Amino acid sequence: MSSVSIIGVGTMARILGARALGGGNTVEVIGRDPAKAAALVGVLGGSTTAGATGSAPAGDIVILAVPYASAAQVVAQYGDALVGKVIVDISNPFDPAHTGLATPDGSSAAQEIAKAAPAGAHVVKAFNTLLGHVLAADQAGGRPLDVFIAGDDAGAKARVSSFIESLALRPLDVGDLKMAHWLEGAGLLMVALLVGKAVKDDNFWLGINTLG
Numbered sequence: 001m002s003s004v005s006i007i008g009v010g011t012m013a014r015i016l017g018a019r020a021l022g023g024g025n026t027v028e029v030i031g032r033d034p035a036k037a038a039a040l041v042g043v044l045g046g047s048t049t050a051g052a053t054g055s056a057p058a059g060d061i062v063i064l065a066v067p068y069a070s071a072a073q074v075v076a077q078y079g080d081a082l083v084g085k086v087i088v089d090i091s092n093p094f095d096p097a098h099t100g101l102a103t104p105d106g107s108s109a110a111q112e113i114a115k116a117a118p119a120g121a122h123v124v125k126a127f128n129t130l131l132g133h134v135l136a137a138d139q140a141g142g143r144p145l146d147v148f149i150a151g152d153d154a155g156a157k158a159r160v161s162s163f164i165e166s167l168a169l170r171p172l173d174v175g176d177l178k179m180a181h182w183l184e185g186a187g188l189l190m191v192a193l194l195v196g197k198a199v200k201d202d203n204f205w206l207g208i209n210t211l212g
Contacts, residue, residue, distance in 0.1 A: 001025045002163040005057035007074060008065030009036045012090060015136045016063060016127070017044045023166035028058045056081035061088060061163055068093035068102065068109045072116040083120040086156045089113050089180070090127040092187040099192075101184055110150065110180035122156035124149055125180035126164065126171075128187050144170040148186075150179040 001024040006013045009031035020027050021044060029044070030051040031037035037050045051058060054077065062082065064071050068091040075087065093102045093109040103109055110125040117123055126149045127135070135145065147164045149171055151157045161171035174183065 001166055002061050002159070003059045004028070004061045004063060004163065005030060005051060005059030006063045006065050007031075007057070008063075009033070009040045010065060011132050012127075013063075013065035014040060014043060015132055016065065016090075017048065019135070019167045020163075021046045021048065023163075023168065025163065025166055026059070030057060054078070054081075057085065059085070061086045061159060063088045063090060064113070065090060067091060071109065072113050075113055076116040080118050083118050085121050086159050087113065087117055087121055087123045088127070088160060089123055089125050092128050092184055094188060094191070098188070101181075101188060103181070103184070106181070108178070108180035108184050110177055110184075114152075114177060122151060122153040123177060124151035124153075124156050124160045125177065125183055126150075126160055128183055129190065131190075144168055146170050146172050148172050148174050148183055150174050150177055150183060152177045 003026045004020050005028040006017055007030045009029065017027050017029065027044065027048045028051045029037050029040050029048060030053060032053050041048045041050045062085045064087060066074055071089065071091055089110045091109045095102045103112060110123050114123040126147055129148055130145060147169045149157055149160055157173055164171040
């Protein structure tokens with residue numbers, strides 16, 4: 001099992017934290033607002049702990065459950081505290097209208113985050129193609145949900161794959177980190193298709209919000 005630190009206290013942090021605990025992993029929650037972090041620890045229960053912002057994350061795997069707009073900055077602030085860690089980027093860098101990607105041409109959120117990461121840390125893209133409410137409900141007709149992953153380091157991807165399997169999900173390696181651009185495009189396409197069907201229930205919009 002894995003030792004996981006989740007930076008962020010929103011919906012996706014709660015969903016992934018709950019699944020991680022259910023899979024026998026240790027979970028640390030880190031948030032800029034200590035009160036919100038403590039509240040999430042209370043919701044998750046079990047052995048969940050709260051970490052201090054700016055201190056070295058306890059987990060070997062660090063999940064960035066923050067919006068793309070702040071993700072690279074968060075990584076830069078932690079600096080060398082992330083050396084030796086696997087950083088999992090779950091963000092979707094949608095523009096405000098959800099009609100395009102906010103990343104530089106030819107790049108991706110994961111690649112921009114990797115630029116901010118210290119040498120010795122490895123970024124893996126994962127979870128961005130799963131709507132939050134689908135991940136929470138495990139809606140796959142009795143089959144494991146697929147989690148696409150991309151990254152440049154084989155060892156880091158192996159660690160993330162093992163973590164994903166502990167969540168009763170199926171990791172699918174799509175290649176190196178440049179493939180994150182296409183995963184993020186797939187996330188945008190999925191949202192466009194759903195919006196085109198005029199899906200307006202609360203669960204749908206919850207899922208959209210957690211993708212960002």
